[in-house]
Amino acid sequence: QQPVQSPQAVILREGEDAVINCSSSKALYSVHWYRQKHGEAPVFLMILLKGGEQKGHEKISASFNEKKQQSSLYLTASQLSYSGTYFCGTQGAQKLVFGQGTRLTINP
Amino acid sequence: DTEVTQTPKHLVMGMTNKKSLKCEQHMGHRAMYWYKQKAKKPPELMFVYSYEKLSINESVPSRFSPECPNSSLLNLHLHALQPEDSALYLCASSQGRGSNEQYFGPGTRLTVT
Numbered sequence: 001q002q003p004v005q006s007p008q009a010v011i012l013r014e015g016e017d018a019v020i021n022c023s024s025s026k027a028l029y030s031v032h033w034y035r036q037k038h039g040e041a042p043v044f045l046m047i048l049l050k051g052g053e054q055k056g057h058e059k060i061s062a063s064f065n066e067k068k069q070q071s072s073l074y075l076t077a078s079q080l081s082y083s084g085t086y087f088c089g090t091q092g093a094q095k096l097v098f099g100q101g102t103r104l105t106i107n108p
Numbered sequence: 109d110t111e112v113t114q115t116p117k118h119l120v121m122g123m124t125n126k127k128s129l130k131c132e133q134h135m136g137h138r139a140m141y142w143y144k145q146k147a148k149k150p151p152e153l154m155f156v157y158s159y160e161k162l163s164i165n166e167s168v169p170s171r172f173s174p175e176c177p178n179s180s181l182l183n184l185h186l187h188a189l190q191p192e193d194s195a196l197y198l199c200a201s202s203q204g205r206g207s208n209e210q211y212f213g214p215g216t217r218l219t220v221t
Contacts, residue, residue, distance in 0.1 A: 002150075032209065041112075041198060041212035042151065087150050095164055096210065098150035 001026050003090045005099035012078050012106050020102045022088030023070040031064050031071040032089035032096060035082075042087060045073075078106050111135075112213035114199050120219045123189060129216045131182040131199030140182040141210065142174060143198040151198055151212075157182060158204070189220045 003024045010018050022031060030049045034042040048064035048071060059076045075082055083106045089096040112133045121127050131140065139158045143151035156164035157176040165174075171193075173185040182199055196215045202208040 041214050044209040044211065047209055095153050095156060095166075097153070101148075101150050 002097055003088055003099040005086075005088055005102050007102060008100070009103040010105070012104070014080055014106055014108055015077055018075045018078060018104060020073040020075075020086050020088075020104075021070060022072070022090075022099055023068070024090050026069070026090075028064070028066060028069050028071070028090055030091040031062075032091065033062055033071075033073050034087045034089065034098075035084045036087065036101075037084040045086075075104070078104075080106050080108065082106050112199055112201055112211050114197075114213035114216050116216055117214065118217045118219075120221060121186065121189065122221055123191075125189075126185070126187045128186065129184040129197055129199075129218075131184075131213055132180055133201040133211070133213075134180055135201060135211065136179075137201035137203055137211075138179060139202045139204055139208070140176065141200040141202075142182070142184050143200065143212075145196045145198055145215070155184075186218075189218075191220050194218055194220045 003022050006021045012018055032047045033045040035045055036042040046062055062073045064071045083104055085101045085103045087098045087101050089098045115130045141156050142154040144154055145151045153166050154168045155174040160176045160179055171188050175183040196217050198215045199213040200210040202210045
């Protein structure tokens, strides 16, 4: 079952914050976050393995609410380099299923 | 070294051609994956190899044939493709088949004419 991401697209000015949500109708065992720039391969950002887990990577962090079957990715003080499409991936039955993606555009 | 390499970068083939896509990793990963990605869509899993054995085939048509000659190499053999098979084909690897981060190669942009 494909996780659902929201919003589908976000346009920000440099320095603004954004939140991308990922939810599933099935129980989540882990959530992966990837960023893909246009014409490039997806790049791993972080993985959350336990409910309540929070992780950070520079100014990008994420949380995982196991009970609500959702995860959120937080981008603070966004930089131009953060532009791209963000995918969450939910792990189940030994395979990763990606959400439909959230396109993030950062303008100067 | 966290690099996954793929060749060729671009491929144009006719519907009667036979071609192969190649993927290589030297991270000692034991799981390797093929994904297909259409424009503005997420990657869709095609095949998973774990310890050089095919463990998942996502009901992919037989015109796509995967092969894992050794733990570092993954091939995707293509035969009698259709124009709708045109897409970006991504290879990825991970330490194991479970909840491990996947490292993606740059992909092969395939066009079927």
